[in-house]
Amino acid sequence: SAVISQKPSRDICQRGTSLTIQCQVDSQVTMMFWYRQQPGQSLTLIATANQGSEATYESGFVIDKFPISRPNLTFSTLTVSNMSPEDSSIYLCSVEGGDGTYEQYFGPGTRLTVT
Amino acid sequence: KQEVTQIPAALSVPEGENLVLNCSFTDSAIYNLQWFRQDPGKGLTSLLLIQSSQREQTSGRLNASLDKSSGRSTLYIAASQPGDSATYLCAVRLLSGGSNYKLTFGKGTLLTVNP
Numbered sequence: 001s002a003v004i005s006q007k008p009s010r011d012i013c014q015r016g017t018s019l020t021i022q023c024q025v026d027s028q029v030t031m032m033f034w035y036r037q038q039p040g041q042s043l044t045l046i047a048t049a050n051q052g053s054e055a056t057y058e059s060g061f062v063i064d065k066f067p068i069s070r071p072n073l074t075f076s077t078l079t080v081s082n083m084s085p086e087d088s089s090i091y092l093c094s095v096e097g098g099d100g101t102y103e104q105y106f107g108p109g110t111r112l113t114v115t
Numbered sequence: 116k117q118e119v120t121q122i123p124a125a126l127s128v129p130e131g132e133n134l135v136l137n138c139s140f141t142d143s144a145i146y147n148l149q150w151f152r153q154d155p156g157k158g159l160t161s162l163l164l165i166q167s168s169q170r171e172q173t174s175g176r177l178n179a180s181l182d183k184s185s186g187r188s189t190l191y192i193a194a195s196q197p198g199d200s201a202t203y204l205c206a207v208r209l210l211s212g213g214s215n216y217k218l219t220f221g222k223g224t225l226l227t228v229n230p
Contacts, residue, residue: 006158042204042220043159092158101166102147102208104218106159 002027002095004107012113013083020079021110023093028073033094034066037109043092049076083114117142121205121221128195129229136190136224138205143183150179150190151204153223159204163190167210195228202226 003026013019023032034046046066047057055068069077080087093107118141128134138148147166151159163172163179165188171180178191192199202225206218 004158042222043206043218045217048217090156101164103161103164104149104206104208105161106151108158109156111156 001103002029002097002105004093004095004105006091006093006107006110008110009108010111010113012115015084015114017083018079018081019083019112020077021091021093021112023076023078023107025074025095027098029095029098030073031096032070032076033104034068034076034078035092035094035106037090037092039088046078046091080112083112085114088112088114117145117207117209117219119205119207119219119221121203121224123224124222125225125227127227127229130195130197132195132228133191133193134195134226136192136203136205136226138188138190138221140186140188140207140219142207142209143186144210145183146208146210148179148181148188148205148207149218150177150188151206153202153204155202162203192226195226197228197230200226200228 005024007022032049035043037043045058046061047055049055049068049070051070051073067079090109092109097103120139122137149164150162153159165172165181176193181188202223204223205221
């Protein structure tokens, strides 16, 4: 299994500002995933972050809006840029277990409210 | 495109009752299926992982089954307790297509167990 921590756990931000969310894993992992969960909705994958390469974004998500860093095998950041109220969501970091089962583990999430 | 449907959307039961949550998916070429629990405003906790070659998995009072040919999975909770109250999410991982790392989530079933 993997233990994942995220910072901050929640934040209230003003429209037009940016927030950087940090994700720390207790073991080295190849890929880290960022998901968004809008109110009342299920999870949507934003992007996949590999160490040493550009993140791969899913349809509907762009690097200018959600820049991602992956400086090493245990850490990643997601920035939500130029925020609007529609960005109010829970943002979740996720990794796969390294035992070949592809079991997915999630962090506690960051609850973002944009006013 | 894989679609995952969970029925019912919400369920309220008295404590002690046995219950079944349903998950269906449209593309049977899956690598695995995972059941998660999500408490309000929190991250996801992995409950059970079923590989495509398996028919069921058990953990304590939880039993998950998989019928890949019919595109269905069920999560059985025995002797429900108020602490089981949460949203239960089903997610499937596709087998191939260059996206075998990507999970597709259902919208979840909100379970309330009344004392």
